[in-house]
Amino acid sequence: MKSPVRIAVTGAGNRARKYTQYILSHPGDAILIAAADPDIRRRERFAAETSLEASRLYATDEEMLAERADEIDAVIIASPDRHHYRQAMRALRHGCHILVEKPVACxxxxxxxxxxxxxxxxxxxxxxxxxxxxxYFQTLHSLIAEGSLGTPVAIHHRISVGLDRALHTFIRGPWADSRMTSPPILSKCCHDADLLLWLTGATGATDINTMASPLFILRNDRPATAFLGVFQDSGATLAYLG
Incomplete structure (x- = not known):
């Protein structure tokens, strides 16, 4: 009988918790071995949700791998983007398979x-x-692959970033500074790029064009005393880049 895959997690935030739900609900497929996160509050919440013993929680992936590598088959890397490369390489060098939250690296x-x-x-x-x-996308991929739609000439694929997500993630939140994380074309749009390449069978892209109006995010237009400067335009609330 196939043994369950022994999985560790690096980064105990939202994404890791979602993947962990699958692990916990499919014990015949996988078991949770350990987790690493520098934030003690996230570690405590993760432990409460998974019943993972305190001795299997670590502040860093280095500590976790140093003590548990022999028990781990695969590592889910769900930390902030800038950490993916180092953590992926460490896990591989310890002989672990990896599943990396997108983007793979920066x-x-x-x-x-x-x-x-x-x-x-x-x-x-x-x-x-x-x-x-x-x-939906699997069906679309099958239709294109079998030729039911003919030869694709162009695909119009649109993804909307909601106002709330734009504000708390890309304007004021953890993805606001591309020096600390990946730029939006990677952090938000890599799913879409992957889908377009997969659907068409293309091996790569030669050009990427983006469109945005700087009117909405000019730093000089933000009120000096405002934590979150906003104004109204056509009924929508828009944010200044600060």
Whole structure:
């Protein structure tokens, strides 16, 4: 009988907790071995939700791998974007398969390093492009692949970033400064780029064009004393970049 995959988690935030729900509800497929996160509050919440013993919770992935690598088959890397590369390479070098929350890394050279390390060690390096497994996109992929729609000439694919998410994530939140994380084209749009390449069978893109009006996010237009400067335009509340 196939043994359950022994999984550890790096980064105990929202994404990791969602994947952990699957692990806990499918004990025949996978079991949770350990978790690492620098925030003690997240570790405590994660422990409460998973019943993971305190001795299996770590502040860093280095500590976790140093003590538990022999017990771990695979690591889910669900930490902030800028940490993915180092954590992925460490897990691979400890002989663990990896599943990395998108984006895999913040540069093409880092992605190439991870792919090469995994290949050399005969390990699986997967990325959480979950939309490929959505029934809608799987059906669309099948229709295109079997030729039912003819030869695709152009695809108009639109994704809307809600006002709340734009504000709390990309204007004021943890993805506001691309020096600390990946730019929006990676952090938000890599799902869409992956879908377009997958649906068309293309091997890469030569150009990416973006459109945005700077009217809504000019730093000089933000009131000096405002924590969150907003104004009204056509009934929508828009934020200043601050």
């Amino acid at each position: 540069s093409s050279s880092e992605v190439a390093d991870i792919a090469r390390e995994a290949t050399d060690r005969r390990l699986v390096a997967g990325v959480c492009h979950v939309l490929r497994y959505h029934p």
